[in-house]
Amino acid sequence: MGEGVRTVDLFAGVGGIRIGFERAGFKTVFANDFDKSCKETYDLNFSGTKLTVEDIWKLDIKEIPEFDVLLGGFPCQAFSIAGYRRGFRDEKGRGNLFFRIAEILEERKPKAFMLENVKNLKSHDGGKTFKVIEETLKKLGYHIKSKVLNSMAHGNIPQNRERIFIVGFLEKEKAEAFDFPKETPLRLNFRDFTSNEAEDKYYYNDKPLYEKIKNDVNSEFTVYQWRRRYVRANKKGVCPTLTANMGLGGHNVPIIKNHKGIRKLTPRECFLLQGFPEYFRLPNIADSKLYHQAGNSVTVTVIERIAKNMGDVLKGKTMNSQSNLSFIVERDNSNGNNRIFPMNTLKN
Numbered sequence: 350m351g352e353g354v355r356t357v358d359l360f361a362g363v364g365g366i367r368i369g370f371e372r373a374g375f376k377t378v379f380a381n382d383f384d385k386s387c388k389e390t391y392d393l394n395f396s397g398t399k400l401t402v403e404d405i406w407k408l409d410i411k412e413i414p415e416f417d418v419l420l421g422g423f424p425c426q427a428f429s430i431a432g433y434r435r436g437f438r439d440e441k442g443r444g445n446l447f448f449r450i451a452e453i454l455e456e457r458k459p460k461a462f463m464l465e466n467v468k469n470l471k472s473h474d475g476g477k478t479f480k481v482i483e484e485t486l487k488k489l490g491y492h493i494k495s496k497v498l499n500s501m502a503h504g505n506i507p508q509n510r511e512r513i514f515i516v517g518f519l520e521k522e523k524a525e526a527f528d529f530p531k532e533t534p535l536r537l538n539f540r541d542f543t544s545n546e547a548e549d550k551y552y553y554n555d556k557p558l559y560e561k562i563k564n565d566v567n568s569e570f571t572v573y574q575w576r577r578r579y580v581r582a583n584k585k586g587v588c589p590t591l592t593a594n595m596g597l598g599g600h601n602v603p604i605i606k607n608h609k610g611i612r613k614l615t616p617r618e619c620f621l622l623q624g625f626p627e628y629f630r631l632p633n634i635a636d637s638k639l640y641h642q643a644g645n646s647v648t649v650t651v652i653e654r655i656a657k658n659m660g661d662v663l664k665g666k667t668m669n670s671q672s673n674l675s676f677i678v679e680r681d682n683s684n685g686n687n688r689i690f691p692m693n694t695l696k697n
Contacts, residue, residue, distance in 0.1 A: 602614060
């Protein structure tokens with residue numbers, strides 16, 4: 350599916366994109382992120398290429414190892430509905446990071462790339478922001494396709510998470526051959542990703558917030574969120590979008606009810622609800638950092654399906670209509686924990 354095809358993992362976070370592409374047979378030769386707190390989690394989980402913590406503007410492009418595909422979930426704050434809507438004019442320069450990606454593409458001319466961002470990127474500033482991105486990539490010689498995918502519709506993960514993916518190829522024929530994964534039935538619900546037991550610190554039973562939420566958080570089959578002043582229930586029975594600011598005060602951490610009481614999701618559960626495998630290790634760092642890392646990541650199963658399609662195209666194959674996810678998380682009812690099983694039922 351792409352064996353031996355080399356990737357660089359930019360804005361790598363804790364490696365969600367890397368896992369998806371390596372599951373599809375790609376090889377990571379370089380990884381970079383500006384956030385020092387990600388390195389401990391990233392390096393704990395990957396052998397070989399470790400995370401280079403550096404401002405991407407300070408990287409010497411010539412020093413990046415030879416690679417075939419550029420991967421980047423470039424920062425989305427500048428384009429987020431929840432942000433300041435300044436886009437390329439973002440005061441902190443975050444919006445301009447796309448142009449650093451463009452510089453790397455221009456100098457190194459990899460065969461292909463995949464970029465990820467918030468859904469709102471396409472509509473930001475009346476569509477002008479996305480138009481600049483498209484035109485920039487086309488001027489660099491790339492033929493591109495983009496699509497908004499939802500984790501619950503394209504990755505069999507019960508999280509309502511919409512993200513835009515931009516895929517480009519230097520060869521027009523490969524771009525024409527490529528297609529994004531099609532929707533697939535959601536076979537899991539959030540309870541498949543949560544444990545019966547959790548540490549007491551995650552429960553609200555004896556905390557001040559309990560009195561404000563106890564009457565509204567009343568079902569074990571619903572995920573809730575405390576929105577500073579009120580409780581929001583997710584009527585679809587899936588987890589609402591996990592966000593990077595879950596670790597900043599915790600008001601956005603989803604809330605569930607079980608036999609013991611009302612609690613927020615644990616960091617581990619948040620990672621599972623991003624499609625990370627059970628064996629992904631979490632370092633002994635503050636929960637706030639782990640929540641931030643999970644919410645700032647990608648849904649691995651969605652990435653894997655995109656990667657498999659890109660791998661087939663790059664190898665000159667017809668895209669595999671049986672492009673399956675590598676694993677499924679299922680509950681072990683004997684102990685309330687989750688287990689990983691092979692999954693061979695998702696069609697592309």
